[in-house]
Amino acid sequence: MGTTQLESVPEPKYWHLKTVLSEALDSEFSVGEILPNERDLAARFGVARATLRQALEQLELEGRLQRRRGVGTTVAPPRVGVSVDTARHAWPGAPGDAWQAVDCVREVPPASVADALGTGPDEPVHTVRRSRTYSGRPVATELLYVPQASVPDLSAIDAPAGAARARAVLRELQRLDLEGEDRAVELASARAEDARELDRLPGAPVLLVTTRFHAEGRTAALSLATYRADTCRLTFGDTGRVEIHHGPERQAS
Amino acid sequence: MGTTQLESVPEPKYWHLKTVLSEALDSEFSVGEILPNERDLAARFGVARATLRQALEQLELEGRLQRRRGVGTTVAPPRVGVSVDTARHAWPGAPGDAWQAVDCVREVPPASVADALGTGPDEPVHTVRRSRTYSGRPVATELLYVPQASVPDLSAIDAPAGAARARAVLRELQRLDLEGEDRAVELASARAEDARELDRLPGAPVLLVTTRFHAEGRTAALSLATYRADTCRLTFGDTGRVEIHHGPERQAS
DNA sequence: AAGTGGTCTAGACCACCCC
DNA sequence: GGGTGGTCTAGACCACTTG
Numbered sequence: 001m002g003t004t005q006l007e008s009v010p011e012p013k014y015w016h017l018k019t020v021l022s023e024a025l026d027s028e029f030s031v032g033e034i035l036p037n038e039r040d041l042a043a044r045f046g047v048a049r050a051t052l053r054q055a056l057e058q059l060e061l062e063g064r065l066q067r068r069r070g071v072g073t074t075v076a077p078p079r080v081g082v083s084v085d086t087a088r089h090a091w092p093g094a095p096g097d098a099w100q101a102v103d104c105v106r107e108v109p110p111a112s113v114a115d116a117l118g119t120g121p122d123e124p125v126h127t128v129r130r131s132r133t134y135s136g137r138p139v140a141t142e143l144l145y146v147p148q149a150s151v152p153d154l155s156a157i158d159a160p161a162g163a164a165r166a167r168a169v170l171r172e173l174q175r176l177d178l179e180g181e182d183r184a185v186e187l188a189s190a191r192a193e194d195a196r197e198l199d200r201l202p203g204a205p206v207l208l209v210t211t212r213f214h215a216e217g218r219t220a221a222l223s224l225a226t227y228r229a230d231t232c233r234l235t236f237g238d239t240g241r242v243e244i245h246h247g248p249e250r251q252a253s
Numbered sequence: 254m255g256t257t258q259l260e261s262v263p264e265p266k267y268w269h270l271k272t273v274l275s276e277a278l279d280s281e282f283s284v285g286e287i288l289p290n291e292r293d294l295a296a297r298f299g300v301a302r303a304t305l306r307q308a309l310e311q312l313e314l315e316g317r318l319q320r321r322r323g324v325g326t327t328v329a330p331p332r333v334g335v336s337v338d339t340a341r342h343a344w345p346g347a348p349g350d351a352w353q354a355v356d357c358v359r360e361v362p363p364a365s366v367a368d369a370l371g372t373g374p375d376e377p378v379h380t381v382r383r384s385r386t387y388s389g390r391p392v393a394t395e396l397l398y399v400p401q402a403s404v405p406d407l408s409a410i411d412a413p414a415g416a417a418r419a420r421a422v423l424r425e426l427q428r429l430d431l432e433g434e435d436r437a438v439e440l441a442s443a444r445a446e447d448a449r450e451l452d453r454l455p456g457a458p459v460l461l462v463t464t465r466f467h468a469e470g471r472t473a474a475l476s477l478a479t480y481r482a483d484t485c486r487l488t489f490g491d492t493g494r495v496e497i498h499h500g501p502e503r504q505a506s
Numbered sequence: 507a508a509g510t511g512g513t514c515t516a517g518a519c520c521a522c523c524c525c
Numbered sequence: 526g527g528g529t530g531g532t533c534t535a536g537a538c539c540a541c542t543t544g
Contacts, residue, residue, distance in 0.1 A: 010520095012532060015455060037510060048534045053511090058442055058456055069511045070542035079439060182490030185438050186332060187458060187482040189311055201512080202268060203311055205440060205458070229440040236489060237435030263539095265513060290529060301515045306530090322530045323523035454531080 013047055014054035020045075021055055025064055025075055035065070035073040061205060063230045079233040080134050084183070084209060091178055091213065092130070092144055092223060093170025099130040099142060101166035109145050116212060116222050119147050126151065128166045131197060132225075139232055141197045142225040150176060150220040176215040184210045185234065194226045205229040266300055267307035273298075274308055278317055278328055288318070288326040314458060316483050332486040333387050337436070337462060344431055344466065345383070345397055345476060346423025352383040352395060354419035362398050369465060369475050372400050379404065381419045384450060385478075392485055394450045395478040403429060403473040429468040437463045438487065447479045458482040 035041065042052040056073065059065045066076040083098070092099065106124045108114075114121055128144040148154075151172035188208040195202040206226045213221040227234060288294065295305040309326065312318045319329040336351070345352065359377045361367075367374055381397040401407075404425035441461040448455040459479045466474040480487060 011455075014532080018456075039510095048536090050535090051533060054532085056511095061440065061458065062442055063439075067511065068542085069540065070509080072510060072542095081437065180490070182488065184334065184486050184488045185460070186316075186486040187314065187440065187460065189315055202264075203271075205314065207438070207440065233437050233439040235435065235437045237433070267513080292529095301517095303516090304514060307513085309530095320530065321523085322521065323528080325529060 014051050014058075017045060017047065017052065017055040018058050021059060022064065025059075029075045031075050031077045033075045035075070037072060060230060066230070076231070080139060080231055081233045081235045082132070082134065082139060082227065084234045084236055089178060089181070091170070091173045091176070092128075092221070093167070093173060099132050101163050101170060102129040102131055103162050104128045104166035104169055105161045113145050113222055113224075117145060117147050117219055119149075123147075126154075126169045128169055130166070137231075138198050138228075140225055140227040141194050142223055145222045145224075146173060147220070150215070173221065176220055178213060178215055178220075179217075180214045182212055182214075186210075187229065188226070190226065198226070198228050200228065207232065207234060209234065267304050267311075270298060270300065270305065270308040271311050274312060275317065278312075282328045284328050284330045286328045288328070290325065313483060319483070329484070333392060333484055334486045334488045335385070335387065335392060335480065337487045337489055342431055342434070344423070344426045344429070345381075345474070346420070346426060352385050354416050354423060355382040355384055356415050357381045357419035357422055358414045366398050366475055366477075370398060370400050370472055372402075376400075379407075379422045381422055383419070390484075391451050391481075393478055393480040394447050395476055398475045398477075399426060400473075403468070426474065429473055431473075432467045432470075434464055434466050436465075439463075440482065441479070443479065451479070451481050453481065453483075460485065460487060462487065 029035070036044070038049055038052055038056070042049040045052065056065060056067065060067055060076075063076055063079045065073055067073045090097070093101070105127050107127050108122055108124050109117070109119075109127065111121060114123070114125075117125065119125060125148065126146040128142075128146065130142045130144060131138055132140040132142070146169055151169055153175075154168060154172045186208050188206050189203045190198060190200055190206045192202045194206065195204055198204070198206070207229050209223075209225040209227065211223040211225070212219045213223070282288070289297070291302055291305055291309070295302040298305065309318060309320065313320055313329075316329055316332045318326055320326045343350070346354070358380050360380050361375055361377050362370070362372075362380065364374060367376065367378075370378065372378055378401065379399040381395075381399065383395040383397060384391055385393040385395070399422055404422055406428075407421060407425045439461050441459050443451060443453055443455060443457045443459045445455045447459065448457055451457070451459070460482050462476075462478040462480065464476040464478070465472045466476070
């Protein structure tokens with residue numbers, strides 16, 4: 001078999017298509033520009049619409065495109081760098097944090113949250129909903145679970161489960177002595193509720209940031225923050241202002 | 254319009270399917286167990302195979318399933334918590350770090366990397382490839398870019414671009430005074446090369462961790478680490494050993 | 507009403523793994 | 526060779542936005 005292997009590893013059409021489109025986006029389109037619709041694009045490239053969509057989905061996942069039903073497909077702006085540890089060693093709600101309190105209810109958290117908090121399986125905790133925006137657009141939603149034990153002085157007869165109560169819970173939290181926090185980041189898909197808030201469809205890819213706040217030797221609060229994976233780059237440490245991405249693969253020298 | 258709205262918001266089949274499967278995984282399957290094949294499952298639920306696949310894809314994205322061509326679909330173990338800032342304020346390659354050097358070449362980095370490093374657009378830099386495994390399975394690959402200026406004493410006539418040279422570069426790096434580092438995490442899709450290394454298909458979802466190491470008032474090294482998004486949970490701070498995930502949505506009390 | 511992306515179908519063939 | 530998941534097709538209909 002001394003023949004030169006041509007097309008011995010035929011890459012999938014959608015993969016090649018994605019590459020072609022990606023290069024076209026770099027050279028021939030500018031941010032915000034709308035692409036031809038999917039049926040036209042598929043015809044132009046001589047593939048089925050489903051195949052084209054596979055390529056578009058990848059590009060959307062990578063934050064290159066933005067698609068909206070009933071509207072069209074546009075070229076997305078570069079990802080937003082959102083700082084995840086603004087005000088290191090500070091409670092949620094401390095002055096200068098990027099979140100906005102939405103509301104607060106008392107409810108029984110999921111079992112895994114109760115485990116982390118060390119509360120009983122049927123014990124309700126303060127559940128604060130907050131949201132985070134960037135130039136007017138929502139980029140993240142958060143559920144902050146605060147056991148009653150962490151805010152003992154909060155009067156039970158407070159505002160009826162609204163933003164005012166959320167702020168009251170956050171205010172009370174500041175009185176605790178924050179000893180430390182640890183975080184985890186993982187890929188998830190948006191729950192129906194979060195998707196609505198983030199202006200995405202259910203199941204959209206999101207980055208789930210879990211933060212445990214430690215005080216008085218236990219987990220005093222637990223935050224589950226859901227960031228839009230297509231538009232956000234989570235930054236830790238400082239600035240994170242530089243754009244870096246993998247380029248085309250190159251030969252070694 | 255006083256009628257009660259029934260089915261006014263019909264959820265997509267694949268979404269419902271995903272929920273059903275997810276509950277079945279919790280109650281009727283154990284880790285490592287293999288599921289019926291896609292054709293059987295689709296028939297059992299009375300949907301087309303493509304629809305079933307949409308549900309399976311989501312569950313795989315969430316780390317609940319593992320699918321391998323030619324083999325089958327199995328129930329995935331819980332995600333692995335991988336510490337991203339082991340040995341805080343330490344150079345890559347410092348004792349105890351989790352990475353294993355693979356090789357090292359000198360090549361011109363992508364333009365965005367050159368920008369971050371402040372090197373010329375055609376200036377080759379040391380490009381160290383490393384990999385990270387967890388119980389024998391690859392979980393991440395890394396490209397570490399080190400400008401010649403950061404390792405001035407490295408003799409140019411070193412080992413011919415192999416693991417030995419990689420270790421030599423890392424060793425030289427330790428002599429610099431590390432002033433700080435900053436990180437960013439974002440969703441990306443695996444390049445062909447990384448996908449092979451991670452035992453995934455090209456385009457698989459990955460978490461891209463970009464770390465800039467500062468020394469002598471500039472960026473002395475730049476790391477692009479690619480983690481399997483399906484199997485990894487990135488932890489920052491300390492342990493991160495607790496399992497936390499969103500449960501089913503509940504009513505407020 | 508017209509046009510967009512989102513969902514779904516019923517088929518076909520391919521690449522890969524294992525027996 | 527037989528079974529698996531991965532790719533691809535050519536259609537259809539639906540949900541949503543906009544003029």
